């Protein structure tokens with residue numbers, strides 16, 4: 001059913017996110033009849049431009065970035081609903097003009113005063129924009145709704161995330177705040193809960209009695225692209241671990257919520273994050289690995305040293321790779337290590353959760369040494385080649401008993417005929433209908449920061465690492481392999 005009448009106000013509408021994801025996602029929603037007829041988009045951008053030019057620009061961008069063919073009639077409907085406001089995000093005048101424009105849009109499109117503000121700006125503007133919206137009365141809800149989507153990064157560390165939460169809570173109620181993590185928009189991530197809690201088969205073995213350990217890998221073949229300026233101040237822990245990887249971890253490891261209501265799910269996520277054993281400084285030395293790529297070859301292409309990227313310091317200490325071992329202190333996960341890793345310029349683009357089950361108790365196969373036993377792996381492939389596979393051992397045909405690894409495999413493309421999407425459709429739609437289940441609550445974000453705080457502190461206090469310590473196109477520094485080898489294990493995809 002279509003969402004409620006509303007206006008989406010995008011701050012930073014000239015940026016990449018708007019043209020690559022937001023407009024194509026909104027167009028896809030229109031295509032699926034999920035946008036109401038009473039709908040409009042207002043782009044707020046610093047550079048002056050006419051409404052007409054804005055529409056032309058958006059029409060060009062959608063041709064390039066749409067995930068589906070453009071239906072001219074539908075685009076015409078869409079384009080008519082695009083408005084534009086030029087203004088500095090810090091200037092009070094911008095907000096009085098925005099208020100006037102929104103009243104005009106309400107009259108022209110019958111949007112009923114429901115406004116969704118999307119902060120697709122640099123994080124230093126988040127607070128200002130919310131305060132300014134508040135000061136002209138654009139965040140008050142009387143009879144209509146007002147919601148704000150805040151992009152990552154939400155804070156730079158625990159202290160700044162707390163300060164941001166505190167600051168915006170003076171203007172907005174928690175129910176108006178939608179902290180986005182685009183990983184939760186991925187079908188395969190949402191499917192983790194369906195897979196776990198919708199099937200009788202897996203949940204009974206989803207615990208320390210049957211699971212040996214869990215590996216979460218988010219490998220990227222891309223480098224920092226044109227984002228050196230941002231990435232230099234972030235690094236892999238802030239960019240990927242604190243948010244996306246912890247979301248995957250929480251979905252994989254949390255207890256069943258009592259319902260799929262937003263707070264029920266978010267309560268369980270918080271409980272899980274709270275149960276992660278805090279890392280002592282000593283743990284940081286032994287359980288965490290950082291790396292930075294040097295020159296190398298990725299997918300046949302020569303990649304220069306990270307330190308030579310634009311807006312990166314020539315002696316940069318920023319990590320482009322991180323691996324860590326975490327333990328979760330609850331009954332379900334007692335003594336089950338969770339190994340997490342992510343990196344730029346790795347040989348393969350792969351996001352997966354691999355669950356290794358425990359070995360059989362005794363060895364009946366005399367010719368098979370323990371090392372040759374095929375491990376039972378359940379692999380949830382988040383992207384690409386979305387699906388789930390279960391690896392087990394089978395008898396290799398022949399007169400002797402030998403074991404070979406085989407797979408039972410489910411691929412999304414074999415079963416479901418879904419249209420290509422950007423991953424933002426569900427999130428935008430959910431916000432329009434007021435469902436915050438897939439968004440982060442203030443405590444979820446802060447708990448994520450709390451877990452990574454000791455890592456960031458210890459790394460900062462240590463003398464600079466001898467970077468680069470892995471070549472682009474390899475699976476990160478050797479230490480990352482040793483992290484598992486010390487425990488008698490190995491990464492699943494690194495061979």
Ligand code: BG6
Pocket residue numbers: 152220239351
């Ligand atoms: C972003 C990070 O949040 O996620 C990027 O800032 C990263 O550095 C991206 O490349 C990965 O997203 P996806 O959807 O391509 O896995």
